[in-house]
Amino acid sequence: xxxxxxxxxxxxxxxxxxxxxxxxxxxxxxxxxxxxxxxxxxxxxxxxxxxxxxxxxxxxxxxxxxxxxxxxxxxxxxxxxxxxxxxxxxxxxxxxxxxxxxxxxxxxxxxxxxxxxxxxxxxxxxxxxxxxxxxxxxxxxxxxxxxxxxxxxxxxxxxxxxxxxxxxxxxxxxxxxxxxxxxxxxxxxxxxxxxxxxxxxxxxxxxxxxxxxxxxxxxxxxxxxxxxxxxxxxxxxxxxxxxxxxxxxxxxxxxxx
Numbered sequence: 001x002x003x004x005x006x007x008x009x010x011x012x013x014x015x016x017x018x019x020x021x022x023x024x025x026x027x028x029x030x031x032x033x034x035x036x037x038x039x040x041x042x043x044x045x046x047x048x049x050x051x052x053x054x055x056x057x058x059x060x061x062x063x064x065x066x067x068x069x070x071x072x073x074x075x076x077x078x079x080x081x082x083x084x085x086x087x088x089x090x091x092x093x094x095x096x097x098x099x100x101x102x103x104x105x106x107x108x109x110x111x112x113x114x115x116x117x118x119x120x121x122x123x124x125x126x127x128x129x130x131x132x133x134x135x136x137x138x139x140x141x142x143x144x145x146x147x148x149x150x151x152x153x154x155x156x157x158x159x160x161x162x163x164x165x166x167x168x169x170x171x172x173x174x175x176x177x178x179x180x181x182x183x184x185x186x187x188x189x190x191x192x193x194x195x196x197x198x199x200x201x202x203x204x205x206x207x208x209x210x211x212x213x214x215x216x217x218x219x220x221x222x223x224x225x226x227x228x229x230x231x232x233x234x235x236x237x238x239x240x241x242x243x244x245x246x247x248x249x250x251x252x253x254x255x256x257x
Contacts, residue, residue: 050230051140053220058083059139059168060216062208063150064110066103070152074098076112078126079205081213082137088213090133093206095120110203124161131165139168140231145188145212147172148240171238173215179237180222191215 018029060081067073080092095112097120107113121129134142144150147170158167177186183194188211192199197214201207220234228234 050232052230053224053228053234054085056084056140056231057089057137058141058143058171058216059134059137060143060209060213061150061154062144062205062212063153064106064112064203064205065153066098066100066106068149070156073153074100075123075126075153075157076102076106076110077205078130079207079209080130080133081206081209082133082139083213083216084137086217089137091206091210092129092133093204093209094126094129096123096126097121098123112204123157127157127161127163131163134168135165141171141235142168143171143173143212143216143238145173145208145215147174151240169235170240171235172240173212173219173238175240176219176223176234176238177215180219180226188212188215 018025023029060083062079063075064077065073066076075096076098077095078092080090082089082091095117097117099122102112102114102117133139142151142154151170154167174186177183177191181191181195183191185191188208189202191197192211192215195215195218197211197218200210202211223234223237228237
């Protein structure tokens with residue numbers, strides 16, 4: 001039976017070490033290799049098991065909306081940048097006709113007003129273009145800054161229009177930044193200033209998506225330096241965490257005789 005080493009609660013055979021050293025199966029694995037390299041190499045190989053970050057395809061998305069609640073507000077603009085490594089494969093920027101006046105506060109923030117929406121696609125049509133890009137490029141994960149917000153709006157729209165595709169899992173660049181960047185604040189404005197990322201059209205969906213894509217490239221580089229080489233390993237640092245359901249309190253009423 002080949003010797004084994006236990007790493008992180010799993011058992012990895014030294015056959016991985018044999019393959020890494022290219023030792024033929026007809027020869028014994030040198031004892032010095034097993035003693036000095038076994039655990040370290042096996043740990044590194046384990047860390048590299050999965051989809052390499054250099055081959056993973058990310059869809060960096062940003063939405064402008066008419067409000068903060070996915071139930072009451074609507075998607076006003078979609079920005080999407082498809083990345084593989086540091087290469088930009090595609091971009092999408094589209095306004096969305098929400099079928100009602102744009103709230104004044106949103107116009108003040110984004111500059112999007114009612115006349116800009118004339119001739120814009122409906123939400124259903126915009127989702128078709130979004131889904132086609134995500135599907136044609138086989139996107140492994142969607143990335144957003146404060147991804148819980150964008151995920152909520154996209155899921156609501158996806159279900160409302162009965163899109164047949166399954167949305168890829170979401171990764172959050174805020175969570176990843178907290179793991180790999182020491183910064184005073186982790187909002188998009190603060191991070192692009194801290195990391196000297198060129199500023200684009202702020203509070204417009206494509207401009208924010210492009211800045212988040214630049215931030216994501218920086219974060220991927222820092223993740224590799226931290227020993228994270230695969231999409232599966234990165235998910236531990238960037239996946240959304242879902243809060244536990246609230247506990248029901250039991251009220252004890254004291255009954256006096």
